[in-house]
Amino acid sequence: MAYALGQLGWSILSGIIQVWLVWFYFPTKDVDIPRMIPQGQVLGFLTVIGLITMLGRFMDAITDPWIANLSDRSTNKKGRRIPFMAKAAVPFTLLTILVFWTPVGYISWINIAWLTVTLLAYYVFYTMYVAPYFALTAELGQTPQEKLDLSTYIALTWFLGYVIASGATYIWPVFEGMGMTKLMAIRTTFIILSAIALVFMMIPVIFINERKYIKASPSDIDFTKAILAAFKNKNFLLFEIFILAYGVAITIFQTGNIYYVTVLMQLPETWVAIITALSGIMAFLCYPAVNILSKKYGKKALCIFAMIMLIVVYGYCAFLGKYPFSAELQAGIFIFLSGIPFAIFGILPNAIVADIATYDGEKTGQYKEGMFYGAHTFMSKLGQMIAMVSFASLLLLGKDVGNDLGIRLTGVVAAVIGAAALIVFLRYDEKEVVSSRE
Numbered sequence: 001m002a003y004a005l006g007q008l009g010w011s012i013l014s015g016i017i018q019v020w021l022v023w024f025y026f027p028t029k030d031v032d033i034p035r036m037i038p039q040g041q042v043l044g045f046l047t048v049i050g051l052i053t054m055l056g057r058f059m060d061a062i063t064d065p066w067i068a069n070l071s072d073r074s075t076n077k078k079g080r081r082i083p084f085m086a087k088a089a090v091p092f093t094l095l096t097i098l099v100f101w102t103p104v105g106y107i108s109w110i111n112i113a114w115l116t117v118t119l120l121a122y123y124v125f126y127t128m129y130v131a132p133y134f135a136l137t138a139e140l141g142q143t144p145q146e147k148l149d150l151s152t153y154i155a156l157t158w159f160l161g162y163v164i165a166s167g168a169t170y171i172w173p174v175f176e177g178m179g180m181t182k183l184m185a186i187r188t189t190f191i192i193l194s195a196i197a198l199v200f201m202m203i204p205v206i207f208i209n210e211r212k213y214i215k216a217s218p219s220d221i222d223f224t225k226a227i228l229a230a231f232k233n234k235n236f237l238l239f240e241i242f243i244l245a246y247g248v249a250i251t252i253f254q255t256g257n258i259y260y261v262t263v264l265m266q267l268p269e270t271w272v273a274i275i276t277a278l279s280g281i282m283a284f285l286c287y288p289a290v291n292i293l294s295k296k297y298g299k300k301a302l303c304i305f306a307m308i309m310l311i312v313v314y315g316y317c318a319f320l321g322k323y324p325f326s327a328e329l330q331a332g333i334f335i336f337l338s339g340i341p342f343a344i345f346g347i348l349p350n351a352i353v354a355d356i357a358t359y360d361g362e363k364t365g366q367y368k369e370g371m372f373y374g375a376h377t378f379m380s381k382l383g384q385m386i387a388m389v390s391f392a393s394l395l396l397l398g399k400d401v402g403n404d405l406g407i408r409l410t411g412v413v414a415a416v417i418g419a420a421a422l423i424v425f426l427r428y429d430e431k432e433v434v435s436s437r438e
Helices: 002-025 048-072 082-098 111-141 144-170 172-177 182-207 223-232 232-266 270-297 300-319 327-363 369-395 405-427 428-437
Strands: none
Touching: 002 048, 002 082, 002 111, 002 144, 002 182, 002 300, 048 082, 048 111, 048 369, 082 111, 082 172, 111 144, 111 182, 111 327, 111 369, 144 172, 144 182, 144 270, 144 327, 172 182, 182 327, 223 232, 232 270, 232 300, 232 327, 232 369, 232 405, 270 300, 270 327, 300 327, 300 405, 327 369, 369 405
16 A cells, blocks of 8 residues: 555646646636647647657656666665665655746747756656656565556555546645635645655655565666666567557547547547546446456456557547538447456556566576666657657648548557557567466
8 A cells, every 4th residue: 555655645746747737838818827838830730848848758758767777786685775765755746846937928939948857857757756666566566466456556555646646636725715726726736745745755755665575686787788688688679679569549539539529539638538537437346357457367368358458449430420420429339349458558667677577587596676667657758759750740731620631540550550560479488478476
């Protein structure tokens, strides 16, 4: 429980950035906050906030394996993971707040520089907390079943943290009612949520004695050799190609949701929040079943099922608005179909990486759990970056009502990438990875 509550903390901070950053700096016309960075296009299809967030994701991706390797090689007497988390928690929290606290209250290049620097620093400390945190999944869980249970618990607390961050919109009206401007009310809300997040992030730091539960020795492999060794593991490479495709798919969903709703189904923008929330709740309700079924049938079988469902979902998205029934029902079908694979991918990837990392450590004598998770998150974020660039490019082929070819093609591209990755993943040998420890 102490471990899972740490995830609740950092998912609140992550959720604040994911849900509110673009909206805060690129608000709609009816939002009464000052515009602080240029709002126009760059390179014909990107925005300033889009470029900065892409740069931030790139920084996040490249620091993952680097910090993971530092964690693996740590000889700190308190453990390899907890000390990193302890050092990262406070700056991670402060930078979440500072990202929204620009020095100038109007459009200025000073704000662009401020946002770029604070967001890049945010991702460094985000990784400094999260990469060692995920490595603990492999180390605290002594069996594949325990690793799966831990992955289930942190999937639950991640969802709760994301909901709390999304609920900020219900908090700042209280401060507006007390006389604050909307801008100050939003910032005050983020300060309060960030402080709560810090308390939760410190729970595993304070209450988990890493040396008591974990016996693994520091790795003596340097960064380059460690990351090459991770990807030389055949099963890990096959799984990460699969995860790269999932990164593309989930990012297309998150980025394309507004277009699927307003252009293809021609529903009000409020349906974006409805679909996001209900898809998350659907996934949340499926978590117990995923835990039970994966123990019975194996993680590989459920991941294959999940990717097949995602392929169906994106094929379905390509024809939204064309079906002979109401747009509301079309949205409901999408929620039902997407919630199940989101639940499976919310739990199983962390557990699979934990299995692979433990097996590799037993086989080689070098315990590189941090590096495996760093490489894993790198591949996931690489998929997100590919999706962002591909999505923006496809929109040039049509993104408006009556001219929507580009939007529809995003579903087709995601489905094709998923199918190719599924073929590769069929070669993943789950029995080799887990049989010796079951």
